[in-house]
Amino acid sequence: MPEATFRIHRYDPERDGDRRWQEFTVPYESSLTVLEGLFYIQESLDGSLSFRYCCRAAVCGSCAMYINGRYRLACQTNVKNLEDAPITVEPLPHMPLVKDLVCDMTDFFAKYEYVKPYIMHDSKYPEKETLQSPEDRRKLDNPVDCILCGSCYSSCPSVWGEDNYLGPAALLWAYRFEADTRDEARKARVSSFDNERGVYRCHTITNCVEACPKELNPTEAVQWLKGAAVRRRIFGRWK
Amino acid sequence: MRQEVLRKGEGGVWPWFLQRITAVLLLYGLTVHLVVLHVLNIGRLTFDNIGDRLGSGFFVFTDFLLLFAVVFHGLNGVRMVLLDYGFQGSKRTALDAALVVIGVAAIAYGIWAFWPWLTD
Amino acid sequence: MIYHELIIVGGGLAGLRAAIEAKRAGVDVAVLSQVYPARSHSGAAQGGINSALANHPDSADDTPEKHTFDTVKGSDYLADQDAAKQMCEDAIPILYQMEHWGCPFSRFDDGRIAQRPFGGAGYPRTCYGTDKTGHYLLHTCNNEAIKAGVPFYTEWFVTDIVSDSDGRACGVIAYDMTAGGFEGFQAEAVVIATGGAGRTYSNSTNAIISTGFGASLAYRAGVPLKDMEFIQFHPTGLLTTNILMTEGARGEGGYLINGEGERFMAKYAPKAMELAPRDITSRSIWTEILEGRGIGGKQFVHLDLRHLGREKIMERLPGIRDLSIHFEGVDPIDEPIPIVPSQHYTMGGIDTDVDGRTELPGLFAAGECACVSVHGANRLGGNSLLETLVFGRRSGAAASEYVSGLAQRRRGAPEVEKALQRMDEKLAALTSRSDGEDPYAIRAEMTETMKESFGIYREEQIMQTGLDKLLALNERVHDVYLRHTGRVFNLDMIRTYELQGMVEVALTTAAGALNRTESRGSHSRTDYLARDDENWLAHTLAYREPYGRPRLDRKPVTLGLYEPQERKY
Numbered sequence A: 001m002p003e004a005t006f007r008i009h010r011y012d013p014e015r016d017g018d019r020r021w022q023e024f025t026v027p028y029e030s031s032l033t034v035l036e037g038l039f040y041i042q043e044s045l046d047g048s049l050s051f052r053y054c055c056r057a058a059v060c061g062s063c064a065m066y067i068n069g070r071y072r073l074a075c076q077t078n079v080k081n082l083e084d085a086p087i088t089v090e091p092l093p094h095m096p097l098v099k100d101l102v103c104d105m106t107d108f109f110a111k112y113e114y115v116k117p118y119i120m121h122d123s124k125y126p127e128k129e130t131l132q133s134p135e136d137r138r139k140l141d142n143p144v145d146c147i148l149c150g151s152c153y154s155s156c157p158s159v160w161g162e163d164n165y166l167g168p169a170a171l172l173w174a175y176r177f178e179a180d181t182r183d184e185a186r187k188a189r190v191s192s193f194d195n196e197r198g199v200y201r202c203h204t205i206t207n208c209v210e211a212c213p214k215e216l217n218p219t220e221a222v223q224w225l226k227g228a229a230v231r232r233r234i235f236g237r238w239k
Numbered sequence B: 001m002r003q004e005v006l007r008k009g010e011g012g013v014w015p016w017f018l019q020r021i022t023a024v025l026l027l028y029g030l031t032v033h034l035v036v037l038h039v040l041n042i043g044r045l046t047f048d049n050i051g052d053r054l055g056s057g058f059f060v061f062t063d064f065l066l067l068f069a070v071v072f073h074g075l076n077g078v079r080m081v082l083l084d085y086g087f088q089g090s091k092r093t094a095l096d097a098a099l100v101v102i103g104v105a106a107i108a109y110g111i112w113a114f115w116p117w118l119t120d
Numbered sequence C: 001m002i003y004h005e006l007i008i009v010g011g012g013l014a015g016l017r018a019a020i021e022a023k024r025a026g027v028d029v030a031v032l033s034q035v036y037p038a039r040s041h042s043g044a045a046q047g048g049i050n051s052a053l054a055n056h057p058d059s060a061d062d063t064p065e066k067h068t069f070d071t072v073k074g075s076d077y078l079a080d081q082d083a084a085k086q087m088c089e090d091a092i093p094i095l096y097q098m099e100h101w102g103c104p105f106s107r108f109d110d111g112r113i114a115q116r117p118f119g120g121a122g123y124p125r126t127c128y129g130t131d132k133t134g135h136y137l138l139h140t141c142n143n144e145a146i147k148a149g150v151p152f153y154t155e156w157f158v159t160d161i162v163s164d165s166d167g168r169a170c171g172v173i174a175y176d177m178t179a180g181g182f183e184g185f186q187a188e189a190v191v192i193a194t195g196g197a198g199r200t201y202s203n204s205t206n207a208i209i210s211t212g213f214g215a216s217l218a219y220r221a222g223v224p225l226k227d228m229e230f231i232q233f234h235p236t237g238l239l240t241t242n243i244l245m246t247e248g249a250r251g252e253g254g255y256l257i258n259g260e261g262e263r264f265m266a267k268y269a270p271k272a273m274e275l276a277p278r279d280i281t282s283r284s285i286w287t288e289i290l291e292g293r294g295i296g297g298k299q300f301v302h303l304d305l306r307h308l309g310r311e312k313i314m315e316r317l318p319g320i321r322d323l324s325i326h327f328e329g330v331d332p333i334d335e336p337i338p339i340v341p342s343q344h345y346t347m348g349g350i351d352t353d354v355d356g357r358t359e360l361p362g363l364f365a366a367g368e369c370a371c372v373s374v375h376g377a378n379r380l381g382g383n384s385l386l387e388t389l390v391f392g393r394r395s396g397a398a399a400s401e402y403v404s405g406l407a408q409r410r411r412g413a414p415e416v417e418k419a420l421q422r423m424d425e426k427l428a429a430l431t432s433r434s435d436g437e438d439p440y441a442i443r444a445e446m447t448e449t450m451k452e453s454f455g456i457y458r459e460e461q462i463m464q465t466g467l468d469k470l471l472a473l474n475e476r477v478h479d480v481y482l483r484h485t486g487r488v489f490n491l492d493m494i495r496t497y498e499l500q501g502m503v504e505v506a507l508t509t510a511a512g513a514l515n516r517t518e519s520r521g522s523h524s525r526t527d528y529l530a531r532d533d534e535n536w537l538a539h540t541l542a543y544r545e546p547y548g549r550p551r552l553d554r555k556p557v558t559l560g561l562y563e564p565q566e567r568k569y
Ligand SMILES: Cc1cc2nc3c(=O)[nH]c(=O)nc-3n(C[C@H](O)[C@H](O)[C@H](O)COP(=O)(O)OP(=O)(O)OC[C@H]3O[C@@H](n4cnc5c(N)ncnc54)[C@H](O)[C@@H]3O)c2cc1C
Pocket: C009, C010, C011, C012, C013, C014, C015, C032, C033, C034, C035, C036, C037, C040, C041, C042, C043, C044, C045, C046, C047, C048, C049, C050, C133, C134, C156, C157, C158, C159, C193, C194, C195, C196, C205, C206, C207, C209, C210, C213, C214, C244, C246, C344, C345, C366, C367, C368, C369, C381, C382, C383, C384, C385, C386, C388
């Protein structure tokens, strides 16, 4: 049976609170994802290991980690495809820690909720669906696939430097609703991100693009929002 | 952090927009500068030739554009960088004031340097 | 102790939809969820949600009645027909509401919500957003709940439901995973929306957190679980991981191919072919495999999409392609996908009426953990997302009404206090042991037993052995010990505690399956091949008996619209 060696970031606030590394060897049959490896360790080698999980199919965003120096979803990463050994597994960098591989996502979600990530609609709805052309729908292709995994947020130097910066994911979601033909929000949403702790904090570093395990492009969305802000001011066009 | 604690930033759109506009002007100005000085002007570098060029309307326009653009772009760029490093509140006001002073001085110096050819 | 008028356990589609309804009815409601709501398992749903919108060119004369008929027929006549009718009628407004809330459905050229054909349906009525419909719907409801101002208790794991001395649900006990500690919640009513029990099987398409533990909470509180023997096996799970390949892949025209290169569904469902209902399709695949016609004689067949072409795959099934590439190393544009029928859905669940009420006053349930029943013995693809929304909304409304109608409030604080204490004692007992049974060994034995003994084909002797094994495991599971006793994010504790509920839920499936001496829908017995309407046109109710085999009872099926007929596709 082949084996994989994992080098795992450990941190327990209830013990000494020190961060340390621990190595484990995990045997497997034909294929092993990093998440399966973590479960093996937790079940058979060290019951104290903590990590997040849910769907194990790359759709829920729970298991984003920093694996062998890259942002990846543990459930989607097969050890066969990792070149370096041992496999180094860290929580999302630059985030406050909870335990081991679990980081604190409170700020991340607070900022997400701050941009009012929902449709605002004042006029009366039609009796049936609001019509939307396939082309208009296609503008949403990129942001609606976001699984809120936090990789982009963790990778962004502007986030590291400013606690109040909304970060790529929240802004991607702001774009998702600004670009939606059905949305009628005016100042209500724009005021949350059209400022120096919102879009203008982005310096198109594009770490987020590289980090995103869903291959989305938050930077492009942010640039669109900046452009829309100018268009709005000069031509008075909201959409 | 809870949402209520999240501090909102202010402004930002015009500095961002003008940085881009001035970047375009810089592209234009620097292209003209490079083409004229380093391609067309090879072997014609005499005091009179340069003086004529600097006095012509087209170059007055381009050079002043470049002057304003470069000063704004450079200083605003520095400002953007410094704001990212926590220049907020009174520090920010001081920074803005300092940059305006530097900017005005730089432009005044530029005008002074061009002056002899403008008044010719 | 924390107080809210209404506590919703679970932040999946059902839980969120219930919470929004309650919040907008003016009730002080909160959602407790083991994961951030938008990470719930509902987000994994791919293919779509059924509603007779009649948008598809081939479905112009589709109606809720026809949808009801398909649902009832698909259920092998075990669905309660009034409930099915209710769901199919509510389907139309609820779909439009999801669209108005911003759900990014795929569109037809005329701008209307796109629909595709799905198994067991007479018309193409499955509305979809590419192959990520669940993800889009879940985010839509998550966001609408944010808009409505519903507070989330994220990463709180509920371990108990508390009833007061009058026999009303009056709160829950929950473990705050990130802060590390137990807390009592006092409430006037509780809605359970904790999803399915797929993980009681080792070959499930479900999320790792779909353990059925939530249903066990109600079960322990004295509420019966209904029809738990009906477990859906999805025809197309990826071979190595059981990750789902949506029925939409066949809806878009994908073929099922056996080791001899045939489209074998021609033998089993000549009209519907690959789009026969799931029970029939899964059995067909399994029969091919058992008779040696798997690919290379092995235990899998192929789902072939190659003839659809790159463009259609990229536009309609991009997620399927990604999953297949990442998890199986196969690009469906170039190669057929190896698939195997896998446990997929729990038709049974907490016994409720059409408004989510259970036998315990103040306790409501909705979504996959509940059984209304609209799916009967076999659920149609696209009907369960619908169920979560329709019955989530209804239970939210009914719970709000219940709460508003209460004469006395804030009762049951002493009971919540006591339950919290009991929890601490229980935990102390678990953590004080330094030796005992390994919970993960028990978990593995249980899930294997479920797969082997209560799978696609069932038979008396095998089931009896399986049930005995489960009963033994149910004893052993109380002698487990924890390797980790810390308080923060203690997976060892959560997963061990969860396991105790899972075994009990598995026992209800096992006992019900052994008891039901007929074949109906997904419950397919090799020793009782036929459906037996005379004796078995009835729901199974399983009541908890301390430490062991559940007590079984029956409940009549509500008919009234369609007389049971033989199912042919
Ligand atoms: C891969 C896959 C694809 C599917 N595709 C389709 C499809 O195309 N069409 C269709 O109609 N149906 C589909 N289904 C079925 C459908 O997705 C589910 O039935 C439905 O989403 C269940 O929703 P729910 O709200 O009941 O539960 P879930 O979405 O599972 O949510 C359960 C919630 O409960 C919480 N929870 C659980 N236990 C606890 C606890 N103890 N304490 C606190 N919180 C707890 C969880 O955190 C979660 O928030 C699919 C299912 C699977 C597995």
